[in-house]
Amino acid sequence: MKQDEVNPVKDMIFGAISGVIGKTIEFPFDTIKVRLQSSLVPISTFQMIKATYNEGIIKGFYQGLKAPLIGACLENAILFSSYNSCLEMFKTVDRDIGLRHKALSGAFAGFSVSFILTPIELVKCQLQVSNLATPGSVKKVGESATTSTKNIYSSMIWKIYQKDGVSGFWKGLSPTLLRETIGTMIWFTTYEVLSEYLDKKRPSELNSLVSGALAGLTFNLSMFPVDTIKSNIQTNDILDHGTTNSFEIARKIGIRGLYSGLTITLIRSLPANAMIFYSYELLKKNL
Template identity: 45%
Template sequence: METDSLIISERSRQQPRNEALRDIVNGSVAGALGKIIEYPFDTVKVRLQTQGAHIFPTTWSCIRYTYRNEGILKGFFQGIGSPICGSALENAVLFVSYNQCARLLEKHTNCSSLQQIILSGAFAGSCASLVLTPVELVKCKLQVSNLGSHKPVKILPTIKQVLKESGVGGLWQGQSGTFIRESLGGIAWFATYELLKDHFLQRHKDGGADGINKTWELLVSGGSAGLAFNASIFPADTLKSKMQTEQRSLLSSATKIMRQAGLSGFYRGLGITLVRAVPANAVVFYTFETLSQM
């Protein structure tokens, strides 16, 4: 009996560790796949956010310029190495921190399911912002490096330049904008996905079916989560991009955008961002769910 109790105790300690490791691995794979899909759209979005309307009056003008002058790989996929690694790490942090926080809240508090989702989503986004800021700093600099008089650069020279000019802290330029975006966006992202997924499951129960989501339901829930995330935090994302490409403070970036373009300046590139959000986030959540069930 004593031996059996020790075995059970050991298994109970290993289970949370195994769940966390599974979330990390599955989140990494899902994030990398989603980033490959969304990256060309993200390049256009960053250029619209950081360049004035006199350079790119419309989204199509930016796409046309990038394709004609830089091609597909050097234009739309410039600097993708850093974001793939960053997205893998970001989604690993997002899913493991979200699930671990949700489990703790469920075990130690009397929070409702919605409160658990909100608190866990905010916590997960906050954690991810610390990882994401340096990655997006390099990404944004590479995405605009071909414009104007800038010469094309690579990941390591860009990092070295940042360290030389601003030290280690320079890698977290734009952290305040990223923190605001990710903490609020984490709520919108996870809440939309979880609530839609549960809604579809409830329809199953009403119809007498099993409690497993169909493929299209997971894809719709994931795509909708991407729409909710980007639509809710886009002004903060614009500020973050401006801060990282021009080394400005949060207030200075907001003032410059307002002075040059007014409120509409905070939403330049929103259209193509919403277009990219649907397939990318559908793939992220579907991949994570599929791997988790294997």
């Protein structure tokens, strides 16, 4: 990632735009991932896709998209601006910026975004699985769901507030902090190392696509078990897993369960992260 000119405002705007592009691409895959992670009964990825398709494209695959789009704007705006600002801070004390500086900047960016990302992902995850359950019971996957609420977003937010108050919106903060701090460090450093290597071999604007895709793949592969625990904690109010303790969840679902939905997550990470970095670099270069 080019560090010649750092403009925090532009970083936020370009990050926000690239985040929306990436989220729009990945959201249908993410819905299947969250449902697989949170399912109380064994089900294959194909069965889950078929069941979700039966609910309709918008109501099934894109249920709860509005909150994540807002989240993607904020998330990537904060990620890119805090990452580059942190690198600038390191430059004031050490002009030789190396991989350790980029890793620490990535960790700082991930830590910073976690506090905003947690409530947004809480609403998103609960909406994504809301069609799978009715009050007091768990539906069979694929069973239709109806709602009398005109605004599912405000309804879900109100339910969370009624049950747990303001602090309830940060349910799942601990695993989110772990996932984002370590994961974002891996995300940025993977991108930086790969893009630098590819630029030396053959300079091309398309290098950011390859580097971004592999950065996303590495992030998800390394942090997926933590993400599964986070999803289970955040969907407990809808599907009633019986516990919100991270260690209890890990013990209850086992190693195999911790990786439920990994395949579709890795598939979705390639185009989504490729476009996040590509669009960011393209905007930064031309505007």
